[in-house]
Amino acid sequence: MTIATKVSRRNFIVGSAAAVGGFSLGFHIPFTPEALAQGATIPEVNAWVVIKPDETVVIRIARSEMGQGTLTGLAQLVAEELECDWSKVTTEYPSPGQNLARNRVWGNYSTGGSRGIRESHDYVRQGGAAAREMLVAAAAAEWKVPRSECSVSKGVITHNPSKRTTTYGKVAEAAAKQTPPGNIALKDPKNWTIAGKPLPRLDTADKLTGKQVYGADLKFPGMLNAAVRACPHFGGKVASFDAAAVSGMPGVKKIVKIDDTTVAVIADTWWRAKTALDALPVTWDEGPNKDVSTASIAEMLKAGLDANDAFVSTKVGDVQAQFSGGGKVVTATYAFPYQNHATMEPMNATALYTPDRCEVWVPTQNGESSLAVAAEAAGLPVQKCDVHKVHLGGGFGRRGNFQDYVRQAVLLAKEVPGTHVKLLWTREEDMLHGAYHPTTQCKMTGALDAQGNLTALHMRISGQSILATVRPEGMQGGMDPVVFQGLTASSPEGHLGYTIPNLVIDHAMRNPPIPPGFWRGVNLNQNAIYVESFMDELAHAAGVDPLEFRRKLMAKHPKHLAVLNAVAEGVGWDKAPPQGVHRGLAQIMGFGSYVAAAAEVSVTDGRLKIHRIVAATDPGHMVNPAQIERQVEGSFVYGLSASLYGECTVKNGRIEQENFDTYDVLRMAEMPAVETIILPSGGFWGGVGEPTIAVAAPAVLNALFAATGKRIRTLPLKNHDLA
Amino acid sequence: MARLTINGEARDFDVDPETPLLWVIREQAGLTGTKFGCGIAQCGACTVHIDGIATRSCAMPINAIAPEQKIVTIEGLSPDGSHPVQKAWLALDVPQCGYCQPGMIMAAAGLLQQNPNPNDEDISAEITNICRCGTYNRVRAAIKEAAKGGSTQAG
Numbered sequence: 001m002t003i004a005t006k007v008s009r010r011n012f013i014v015g016s017a018a019a020v021g022g023f024s025l026g027f028h029i030p031f032t033p034e035a036l037a038q039g040a041t042i043p044e045v046n047a048w049v050v051i052k053p054d055e056t057v058v059i060r061i062a063r064s065e066m067g068q069g070t071l072t073g074l075a076q077l078v079a080e081e082l083e084c085d086w087s088k089v090t091t092e093y094p095s096p097g098q099n100l101a102r103n104r105v106w107g108n109y110s111t112g113g114s115r116g117i118r119e120s121h122d123y124v125r126q127g128g129a130a131a132r133e134m135l136v137a138a139a140a141a142e143w144k145v146p147r148s149e150c151s152v153s154k155g156v157i158t159h160n161p162s163k164r165t166t167t168y169g170k171v172a173e174a175a176a177k178q179t180p181p182g183n184i185a186l187k188d189p190k191n192w193t194i195a196g197k198p199l200p201r202l203d204t205a206d207k208l209t210g211k212q213v214y215g216a217d218l219k220f221p222g223m224l225n226a227a228v229r230a231c232p233h234f235g236g237k238v239a240s241f242d243a244a245a246v247s248g249m250p251g252v253k254k255i256v257k258i259d260d261t262t263v264a265v266i267a268d269t270w271w272r273a274k275t276a277l278d279a280l281p282v283t284w285d286e287g288p289n290k291d292v293s294t295a296s297i298a299e300m301l302k303a304g305l306d307a308n309d310a311f312v313s314t315k316v317g318d319v320q321a322q323f324s325g326g327g328k329v330v331t332a333t334y335a336f337p338y339q340n341h342a343t344m345e346p347m348n349a350t351a352l353y354t355p356d357r358c359e360v361w362v363p364t365q366n367g368e369s370s371l372a373v374a375a376e377a378a379g380l381p382v383q384k385c386d387v388h389k390v391h392l393g394g395g396f397g398r399r400g401n402f403q404d405y406v407r408q409a410v411l412l413a414k415e416v417p418g419t420h421v422k423l424l425w426t427r428e429e430d431m432l433h434g435a436y437h438p439t440t441q442c443k444m445t446g447a448l449d450a451q452g453n454l455t456a457l458h459m460r461i462s463g464q465s466i467l468a469t470v471r472p473e474g475m476q477g478g479m480d481p482v483v484f485q486g487l488t489a490s491s492p493e494g495h496l497g498y499t500i501p502n503l504v505i506d507h508a509m510r511n512p513p514i515p516p517g518f519w520r521g522v523n524l525n526q527n528a529i530y531v532e533s534f535m536d537e538l539a540h541a542a543g544v545d546p547l548e549f550r551r552k553l554m555a556k557h558p559k560h561l562a563v564l565n566a567v568a569e570g571v572g573w574d575k576a577p578p579q580g581v582h583r584g585l586a587q588i589m590g591f592g593s594y595v596a597a598a599a600e601v602s603v604t605d606g607r608l609k610i611h612r613i614v615a616a617t618d619p620g621h622m623v624n625p626a627q628i629e630r631q632v633e634g635s636f637v638y639g640l641s642a643s644l645y646g647e648c649t650v651k652n653g654r655i656e657q658e659n660f661d662t663y664d665v666l667r668m669a670e671m672p673a674v675e676t677i678i679l680p681s682g683g684f685w686g687g688v689g690e691p692t693i694a695v696a697a698p699a700v701l702n703a704l705f706a707a708t709g710k711r712i713r714t715l716p717l718k719n720h721d722l723a
Numbered sequence: 724m725a726r727l728t729i730n731g732e733a734r735d736f737d738v739d740p741e742t743p744l745l746w747v748i749r750e751q752a753g754l755t756g757t758k759f760g761c762g763i764a765q766c767g768a769c770t771v772h773i774d775g776i777a778t779r780s781c782a783m784p785i786n787a788i789a790p791e792q793k794i795v796t797i798e799g800l801s802p803d804g805s806h807p808v809q810k811a812w813l814a815l816d817v818p819q820c821g822y823c824q825p826g827m828i829m830a831a832a833g834l835l836q837q838n839p840n841p842n843d844e845d846i847s848a849e850i851t852n853i854c855r856c857g858t859y860n861r862v863r864a865a866i867k868e869a870a871k872g873g874s875t876q877a878g
Contacts, residue, residue: 067820067856200816207821208809210756210797214822217755225750250739271746275739344760344768344822344855393758393822394855427761630819634857641855660765660853669847671859 043176045134047094047105048078048127051172055155057084059128060094062106063116064365065203066395067634068689069627070116072201074124076623077117080195081128081186084168085154091202096367097386109367112400112518114591114687117623121685122186129184131175138175139166189621189682198626203391214393215348215363220420223350224253225270226412227277228423230262232432232654234513236287237261241280249276258411266412270424289513289653297439297512297650298335304462304508305333305443311479311509314489317502322447322456330541331445332534334713336526338648338655339437339519340663345393346430347405350422351413353378358385358410363392365400373403377410396638397518401470402435428658435517436648436655438464440483442530444537447502452542454553456502459487459530465509466516466523483507485524486590486694487531492684494524494590494691496531497560498553514650520638521693524590529643532586532698533713536705546585546702547573559681560587563596563616566677570614571598580604581611584702586695593686594618594679597636599672599699603707606723610640610672610700615692617676620684629676631688636674639696641665647716664718726790729754730799733790740786745769747785748796756797756825760853767852770826770833771796777833797825800832808832811869819856827852831866840870 044050050058059078065071075091099106107123132152139157140147143164151158155168168175189196206212231237241263243255251272257263263282267273304310323329349362351374358378364370367389375382387406392399409423425433440463447456465480474481486494487505519525539549547568554561564587568574577583580602587596600612615632622628645664649656657663697715704722705711712720724735727744729752736751748757748771757780760768764779771780772795773788788794800806804813808831818824827850834841834849841849846863854862 065820067818069819201818203821204813204816204818205804207818207824208812208828209800209804210754210825212821213755214758216759217749219753219755269746269750271742271750342855344758344766344820344853346759392820394820396855424759427763626816630858630861633860634819637857637859638855659763660761661763665853665855666859667853668850668859668863671863674860 043173045131045172045175046127046180047102048124049082049131051135051168053169055085055088055167055169057082057089057155057168059089059091060106061091062094062099062109063120064109064111064367064389064392064395066111066365066392066399068116068631069201069624070111071203072199073117073623073627074120075202076195076197076199077121077124078128080192081125082132083152083154086194086199088155089202093389095386095388096371099368100371100382110369110400111365111395112397114689114691118592118685118687125186126184129186130180133181133184134175134178135168135171137178138171142166142171142174195623197624199624201627213390214345215350215361215390216345216393216424218350218361218390218422220350223420223422224266224268224416225273226264226266226421226423227270227273228258228262228264228408228425228429229277229282230429230433231284231287233284233286233290234515234653235289236653237285238263239283239285241282243280246276246280249279252276254415255280256412256415258408262408264408264412266415266421270422274426286653292513292653293651294649297514300512301439301441301462301510304510305441305460307462307508309508310460310506312504312506313479313484313487314503314505316500317456319456319458319502319504322502323445325447327450327455328448328541329445330448330538331443332537332711332713333441333443334530334533335441336439336529336715337646338439338514338650339642339646340431340434340648340657341394341396341398341519342431342663342665343392343394343396343398346425346427347398348422348424349406349409350420351409352420353410353413354417356384358413359388360406360409361388361390362406363390363399364403364406365392365395365397369401370403370406373406374410377407378414396520397522398435400518402517404433427660431658431663432655434648434655435515437519437525438466438516439512440464440526442526444530444534446534446538448538448542452544454500454538457500459505460508461506462508462510464511464516466518468509468511469516480507480509483523485522486527486588493592494588497557497587497589498550499556500553513653521690524588524691524694525639525642525697528586528588528694529697529701529715532588532695533701536584536702537711550585550587559594559618560589562679562681563587563594563618566616566679567596567598567614570616570675570677571600573598582703582706584699584704584706586698586702588691588694590691590694591687592620592684593688593691595691595695597692597695597699599703601700601703601707603704603722606721608704608717608722610670612673612675613699614675615677615695616679617688617692618679618681619686619688620680621682622678622680625678628678628688632676632692633674635690635692636696637666637671639693640700643697643700643715644670644717725785727785727788727794728791729794730796736785738785741784744771744780744783744785744788744794748780754796754798758822758825760823765853766823767830768823768826770829770852772829772833775833775836777830797829800829806832807869807872808835808865811865811872815861815865815868817858817861817865819858823852823854827854827862831862831869834866835870841866
């Protein structure tokens with residue numbers, strides 16, 4: 001195994017096998033119940049830091065770990081300012097109830113939108129810095145010397161004139177009594193020694209032996225298990241069910257209708273609950289959407305492509321004048337289907353209810369949302385409830401806003417007060433009751449002048465708004481700003497990387513009755529496909545190389561251009577590809593970061609092979625390049641799964657795909673080599689968990705066009721004959 | 724009553740003989756390292772070894788398994804995470820969310836037991852487990868690392 005890490009000042013290039021690099025740093029302190037119990041008796045230095053007498057440093061993490069590495073990255077940021085020994089670091093989640101009780105000292109728990117690090121880097125570093133100052137001040141007070149005569153390195157405090165030393169573990173208790181300092185000047189990232197480094201994850205060891213406990217694995221004495229089935233027809237409900245038919249089955253404790261839409265079986269084991277539920281006769285009232293289908297939804301969206309009414313996000317110049325001005329006008333219409341998150345761990349939650357208190361154990365992207373939903377379902381004041389977060393077997397947006405499984409678990413626990421009930425969904429339940437990546441269509445119209453310059457662009461998006469259903473308070477005068485991800489004129493979250501003199505971007509909102517949700521990458525995924533596929537179409541119509549065509553429009557967008565140039569150079573755009581191999585490009589900005597990809601593909605007998613992808617990311621500041629590289633690689637798996645296979649179709653107002661046999665995803669055999677280039681230009685904090693997903697599909701679609709001359713405008717690819 | 728030998732220990736289980744092995748492992752034997760992902764042998768999160776062969780346990784009823792057949796779960800692969808595959812996984816820091824990884828590791832260990840030096844095509848053909856986080860390239864690299872690193876015949 002070789003490590004291909006080349007550091008040239010601010011330019012990090014990480015090879016696809018860079019994980020070995022930090023192995024010597026890979027200490028892991030298992031987080032045991034004994035350690036927990038011990039921690040409870042030791043006063044914290046402050047909300048972020050507990051230091052035990054054995055020098056173990058416990059760093060509190062508010063955001064959720066779901067594979068994206070935020071646990072390790074946030075711990076690095078705290079440890080950097082704390083000046084502790086990284087090999088002694090372990091982590092814990094403070095509960096959402098504790099956060100509420102302490103006036104939200106840990107801030108926002110929401111873990112989505114690639115915000116875990118970029119939204120909390122400042123206050124978590126302040127937490128580490130404040131703890132450091134309190135620890136050093138405690139040592140100085142004990143020695144009766146000025147603080148200014150003391151220094152600290154790796155948790156060892158030195159009184160410089162006398163060379164006396166002590167450790168964090170020895171002064172932690174005294175430090176807790178120090179007055180917390182005010183705002184502290186944080187280190188310049190260029191002086192970082194822990195943050196910014198490709199350290200191994202803190203949570204790996206237990207994931208290799210089966211010891212890591214996920215929500216689905218929780219066990220409590222006397223615990224019962226539950227399986228649920230909700231009406232598969234959106235808007236429908238339970239018409240009737242025959243509990244007597246299965247009440248005598250082995251292990252069955254209770255058969256209940258927990259609300260209008262859902263029946264459940266509570267049993268001693270989950271397998272018995274599920275077996276009885278499968279046998280339970282249920283008839284559904286299909287409700288008002290029984291005639292809704294993929295075709296009817298497509299028609300509804302198609303009507304929006306040319307509708308007069310639309311929410312206008314960008315309007316520059318006069319596009320119509322250009323379209324009728326005698327230049328070449330190019331149009332294309334694209335479509336993107338519903339997707340399910342399909343986390344590997346199906347939705348689950350475990351609840352314990354008594355009339356006085358409700359507790360929930362749940363893999364959640366937003367512990368505070370879980371708490372609010374638990375309290376509401378329990379009918380108890382929030383102060384009498386708490387949520388215990390456990391690591392997630394994948395989240396991807398499904399486990400944030402949407403806490404339907406928490407609500408169900410609490411309702412089930414209320415059926416058996418004083419007994420823990422673990423609710424686990426089947427894969428089928430998970431597929432049929434998603435919060436689906438919404439479907440949109442897009443009509444692109446562009447005008448080219450005689451020199452092949454793009455003089456006007458109209459981008460009309462038609463389709464579903466997530467916020468309209470999920471978070472209406474986020475709407476802006478009826479408009480959903482999330483629909484325009486990556487397309488704004490100047491937002492630091494994601495602005496368009498092209499200067500187009502006449503430009504309209506608008507949205508005809510069409511909301512089918514299928515519940516939408518935030519799916520890793522959100523609307524940036526669709527938008528990048530539309531913009532970057534169409535840029536390629538325009539370049540071909542203009543007879544200009546797709547890289548050169550883009551470059552001409554990007555002079556005022558140097559950071560977008562830098563990542564595009566990086567992938568072009570990395571893939572060798574100026575040299576011919578190997579025989580039979582064809583290339584495609586894409587770039588976009590989203591979640592505060594600039595990303596680009598270049599794909600190399602071939603098509604043989606109608607079969608697509610993606611050989612290699614070169615990806616570039618500029619996240620501004622970089623907290624852990626090894627984790628960024630993993631997020632970039634993983635983004636291609638997620639984005640390519642959607643573009644090759646992902647499609648939730650609708651019939652009779654319900655989703656047709658119920659498991660991985662009909663909702664296939666990318667597997668090992670199809671995984672391309674991924675070369676990741678990180679260009680941390682500094683000065684801002686961008687996310688890395690999501691943006692790259694958006695360039696996966698268009699880079700491959702553009703390469704596919706180069707290979708076959710076929711322009712695929714409707715995903716997924718499995719529905720197209722590439723021969 | 725069904726007798727199964729799991730991680731070297733023979734035990735009797737009072738369950739319906741049609742119960743899938745996965746659920747006996749998780750609920751009766753109490754070994755939760757083996758994961759539930761799909762229930763139809765599609766995703767591989769439930770992979771265990773039966774007589775050394777990587778097997779998806781979620782769709783295999785226990786009445787299809789003889790008492791003397793050796794079932795090994797992730798907990799039994801090594802006593803302390805020292806199986807060459809686990810060591811390679813640690814060295815390359817493979818997991819992300821980690822939920823699919825016990826199944827991946829068992830599938831990889833099964834592959835190496837049959838084929839100590841697999842090439843890329845062998846790995847692609849044999850490791851068909853689903854990982855939604857996208858660890859495939861590191862899984863591939865770690866399998867090669869384990870193959871290089873010494874005996875993979877244990878477990």
